[in-house]
Amino acid sequence: MTASDIQPTEPNTPPTPHADTRLVDRTKLSKMYQHYVEVKDKHPHALLLYRVGDFFETFFQDAVTVARELELVLTSKHGGEVGRVAMTGVPHHAWERYTTQLVEKGYAVVICDQVEDASEAVGLVRREVTRILTPGTLLEEGMLKSSRNNYLAAVVIAVNHWGLAYADISTGEFLTTQDSDLERLTQELMRLQPSEVLVPTNAPDLGSLLRPGETSPSLPECLPPSFCYSLRSQLPFSQAEARSTLLQKFKVRSLEGLGCDHLPLAVRAAGGLLEYVEDTQKAGQVSLQRLRTYTITDYLIVDNQTRRNLEITQTVRDGTFHGSLLWALDNTSTAMGSRALRRWLLQPLLDTKGIRSRQDTIQELVQNTPLRQDLRHLLRQIYDLERLTGRASSGTANARDLVALADSLSRLPELANLVAEANSPFLKALQKVPPILEELAQKIHAHLVESPPLHIKEGGLIRPGVNPLLDERKATVEADHQWIANLEVDERARTGIPLLKVGFNETFGYYISISRAKADQVPPNYIRKQTLKNEERYITPELKEREARILTARDDLHKLEYEIFVTLREEVGEQAEAIRNLSRAVAAADVLCGLAELAVHQGYCRPEMVNGRELKIVDGRHPVVEQSLPAGFFVPNSTELGNSEETASLPDLVILTGPNASGKSCYLRQVGLIQLMAQIGSFVPAKSARLGVCDRIFTRVGAVDDLATGQSTFMVEMNETANILNHATSRSLVLLDEIGRGTATFDGLSIAWAVAEYLAMEIRSRTIFATHYHELNELAGMLPNVANYQVTVKELPDQIIFLHQVQPGGADKSYGIEAGRLAGLPAVVIQRAKQVMGQIEKHSKIAIGLQNLD
Numbered sequence: 042m043t044a045s046d047i048q049p050t051e052p053n054t055p056p057t058p059h060a061d062t063r064l065v066d067r068t069k070l071s072k073m074y075q076h077y078v079e080v081k082d083k084h085p086h087a088l089l090l091y092r093v094g095d096f097f098e099t100f101f102q103d104a105v106t107v108a109r110e111l112e113l114v115l116t117s118k119h120g121g122e123v124g125r126v127a128m129t130g131v132p133h134h135a136w137e138r139y140t141t142q143l144v145e146k147g148y149a150v151v152i153c154d155q156v157e158d159a160s161e162a163v164g165l166v167r168r169e170v171t172r173i174l175t176p177g178t179l180l181e182e183g184m185l186k187s188s189r190n191n192y193l194a195a196v197v198i199a200v201n202h203w204g205l206a207y208a209d210i211s212t213g214e215f216l217t218t219q220d221s222d223l224e225r226l227t228q229e230l231m232r233l234q235p236s237e238v239l240v241p242t243n244a245p246d247l248g249s250l251l252r253p254g255e256t257s258p259s260l261p262e263c264l265p266p267s268f269c270y271s272l273r274s275q276l277p278f279s280q281a282e283a284r285s286t287l288l289q290k291f292k293v294r295s296l297e298g299l300g301c302d303h304l305p306l307a308v309r310a311a312g313g314l315l316e317y318v319e320d321t322q323k324a325g326q327v328s329l330q331r332l333r334t335y336t337i338t339d340y341l342i343v344d345n346q347t348r349r350n351l352e353i354t355q356t357v358r359d360g361t362f363h364g365s366l367l368w369a370l371d372n373t374s375t376a377m378g379s380r381a382l383r384r385w386l387l388q389p390l391l392d393t394k395g396i397r398s399r400q401d402t403i404q405e406l407v408q409n410t411p412l413r414q415d416l417r418h419l420l421r422q423i424y425d426l427e428r429l430t431g432r433a434s435s436g437t438a439n440a441r442d443l444v445a446l447a448d449s450l451s452r453l454p455e456l457a458n459l460v461a462e463a464n465s466p467f468l469k470a471l472q473k474v475p476p477i478l479e480e481l482a483q484k485i486h487a488h489l490v491e492s493p494p495l496h497i498k499e500g501g502l503i504r505p506g507v508n509p510l511l512d513e514r515k516a517t518v519e520a521d522h523q524w525i526a527n528l529e530v531d532e533r534a535r536t537g538i539p540l541l542k543v544g545f546n547e548t549f550g551y552y553i554s555i556s557r558a559k560a561d562q563v564p565p566n567y568i569r570k571q572t573l574k575n576e577e578r579y580i581t582p583e584l585k586e587r588e589a590r591i592l593t594a595r596d597d598l599h600k601l602e603y604e605i606f607v608t609l610r611e612e613v614g615e616q617a618e619a620i621r622n623l624s625r626a627v628a629a630a631d632v633l634c635g636l637a638e639l640a641v642h643q644g645y646c647r648p649e650m651v652n653g654r655e656l657k658i659v660d661g662r663h664p665v666v667e668q669s670l671p672a673g674f675f676v677p678n679s680t681e682l683g684n685s686e687e688t689a690s691l692p693d694l695v696i697l698t699g700p701n702a703s704g705k706s707c708y709l710r711q712v713g714l715i716q717l718m719a720q721i722g723s724f725v726p727a728k729s730a731r732l733g734v735c736d737r738i739f740t741r742v743g744a745v746d747d748l749a750t751g752q753s754t755f756m757v758e759m760n761e762t763a764n765i766l767n768h769a770t771s772r773s774l775v776l777l778d779e780i781g782r783g784t785a786t787f788d789g790l791s792i793a794w795a796v797a798e799y800l801a802m803e804i805r806s807r808t809i810f811a812t813h814y815h816e817l818n819e820l821a822g823m824l825p826n827v828a829n830y831q832v833t834v835k836e837l838p839d840q841i842i843f844l845h846q847v848q849p850g851g852a853d854k855s856y857g858i859e860a861g862r863l864a865g866l867p868a869v870v871i872q873r874a875k876q877v878m879g880q881i882e883k884h885s886k887i888a889i890g891l892q893n894l895d
């Protein structure tokens with residue numbers, strides 16, 4: 042197949058009946074289509090993009106799908122004796138853009154590229170599958186979001202136990218875990234938000250990729266429907282296969298060193314995942330870091346509901362990043378740092394030592410302003426080393442990637458210098474740069490030109506002096522070019538035609554151009570090649586000889602440059618682990634430097650992390666609301682929780698009352714966010730804080746109908762409350778907003794009362810319970826570890842002023858009727874509501890009744 046075989050798309054041609062490879066008579070297909078169908082048979086569940094000249098074409102059923110999904114014209118092409126087959130194509134240079142769209146829509150895409158030069162091919166150009174792209178196996182820069190990891194996960198479930206492995210093949214991260222309770226698996230998947238999840242199955246739809254929302258009977262119920270699932274064969278996930286895949290990959294004799302030898306389900310998930318990665322990467326080698334085994338309970342557990350309610354990565358109202366905690370905290374200077382901060386926020390620590398070493402680093406950077414500023418300045422010059430390394434080791438990096446990588450590597454010694462005197466752990470980690478990485482940077486700089494072209498097969502990459510053969514060939518080509526340049530001058534002199542020119546075009550190559558008026562003066566060795574309106578074009582045997590030499594030499598030159606480049610790229614790939622180890626240190630330092638900057642500018646303090654259950658915050662603020670209000674407008678509030686022998690006066694449970702919109706929800710969230718920030722090692726928005734480490738944070742905030750599962754507001758609320766009561770411990774922090782609102786007043790109040798009592802007496806978790814049921818204030822008089830707080834307002838004759846101050850005591854009214862008046866309810870309705878309330882208050886015996894319960 043040559044370039045001339047490229048079929049132009051033929052719009053307006055109706056699609057032929059041949060839109061299904063399974064129904065077509067293959068013997069009547071032309072050779073290229075036969076090959077296409079063979080490849081398609083091997084990848085029935087993916088879309089096959091098949092290189093034909095300057096296009097990636099799709100045929101048959103894939104053409105129909107691609108045309109529909111990308112809104113391209115569906116056309117057709119002659120496929121041999123069978124007649125026409127459906128076709129849709131995209132220009133080869135734009136394949137990434139189109140493939141990204143397909144992968145984002147949840148399709149797997151197989152790239153079948155030409156692997157030999159079309160001009161050198163004898164017969165059909167050789168084509169091979171070079172890449173299989175699925176949502177979880179992307180490496181291309183344009184397909185990935187720089188600020189977040191792209192996780193591929195694999196799950197293996199055995200009754201109530203499960204193994205989960207996940208990897209980001211663009212950065213090399215690879216982890217596995219095992220646990221019981223399928224609810225925890227769901228939660229872990231929700232934390233990771235993987236782009237693709239591998240599930241081993243025996244089902245008939247094996248090999249297919251279920252797009253988000255698609256269902257299959259082979260999918261276990263505990264797997265949330267919002268992800269993409271790849272249904273895979275059981276074999277690579279079997280204990281024996283998975284074990285041997287891992288042993289081979291990491292060149293170890295036993296899995297002990299990887300920490301998972303006693304976790305069969307974790308091993309099976311990791312082995313199956315690895316096999317899939319190798320299967321999809323075809324041409325390239327993906328370098329995953331050594332597998333790490335982790336335990337879910339080693340981290341602060343924040344369930345999906347709480348993550349949502351605390352708006353950690355996106356807001357509840359419109360799902361945007363702007364307005365989330367991550368948005369407020371992200372002051373990082375590198376993409377690696379930005380990804381690391383997200384990971385930290387989604388997996389805060391339990392271990393006080395780990396927290397303190399992060400705090401120490403922030404503290405050093407807070408105190409040393411020049412160091413902090415220089416560090417930020419230098420970090421900004423470091424590109425995404427993790428992903429650049431990933432592309433280098435998988436063979437997808439171009440020369441610009443390697444130059445960017447070398448530029449970044451060469452900043453590392455400067456970084457080491459800058460932190461040479463530093464004392465804190467995360468800065469010390471930057472003090473040593475392995476000499477091999479410095480040498481690698483120098484080598485790349487010495488080999489590649491400063492601004493290499495995008496394409497790596499068209500020369501112009503390698504500096505002179507790198508390879509004698511290359512220099513020799515360059516010199517020959519240059520001499521030939523010079524000969525051609527001289528030719529114009531020489532021939533003008535020889536022929537006496539002053540306007541004679543030497544030109545070049547792709548079709549004829551080099552030629553001598555003379556105006557038609559002078560055509561009678563051409564020497565006899567000129568051979569006429571083309572006649573234009575005002576011009577005749579000639580060639581000479583010597584010119585053609587030089588041309589052939591130049592073109593061959595140029596091709597050789599490009600090939601040699603490419604070979605030198607590939608060798609260099611492989612050398613980078615060999616250092617992937619060392620580069621990534623250092624990248625992780627850079628990412629961590631970047632996160633901490635950003636948090637230090639924030640601490641300085643927003644006036645955050647270092648929380649004192651203690652071992653008990655104490656939670657003391659003096660003048661705490663909400664880190665996001667504070668940033669969205671003008672400076673000084675946010676009203677700080679203190680919190681004291683955690684009853685123990687040493688802190689006998691502190692309550693475990695606070696009943697928080699106050700009018701609508703006074704700031705109850707904001708206060709609840711503020712406490713949760715401060716605790717969470719403290720457990721990622723950050724400083725916190727407060728004057729001072731003493732915080733015991735929490736094992737879990739639970740929230741129940743707001744009331745939203747879960748339309749997707751058809752549950753009512755009240756049922757959602759009850760499910761969430763049940764989850765809290767069943768899982769909270771005395772080390773948990775529980776934040777409840779308006780329990781029992783979605784049902785009849787007495788039912789709601791009774792449930793709220795019983796829940797509060799259970800939390801305070803049985804679980805003894807630290808709890809803030811915001812409510813409009815003022816009757817709950819009675820609890821404080823009955824239980825020693827319950828206290829009442831209220832958010833205060835100032836009442837004027839015709840308006841309420843929100844003071845947003847949390848103070849001891851219970852509010853005795855809700856101002857709900859005032860809020861209704863302000864919202865514009867008719868005066869008669871307001872008047873009547875006041876009358877009704879007066880009557881109810883007079884006759885209500887709820888509180889009295891409750892006191893008499895015991």
Ligand SMILES: Nc1ncnc2c1ncn2[C@@H]1O[C@H](COP(=O)(O)OP(=O)(O)OP(=O)(O)O)[C@@H](O)[C@H]1O
Pocket residue numbers: 666674675676677678699700701702703704705706707708845846
């Ligand atoms: N401490 C504060 N300082 C300044 N403004 C605040 C403070 N707390 C809350 N606000 C402002 O008040 C608004 C209402 O707060 P919030 O939603 O927390 O009220 P609420 O008491 O939970 O109301 P409702 O009972 O109706 O849910 C917030 O949007 C915020 O802008």
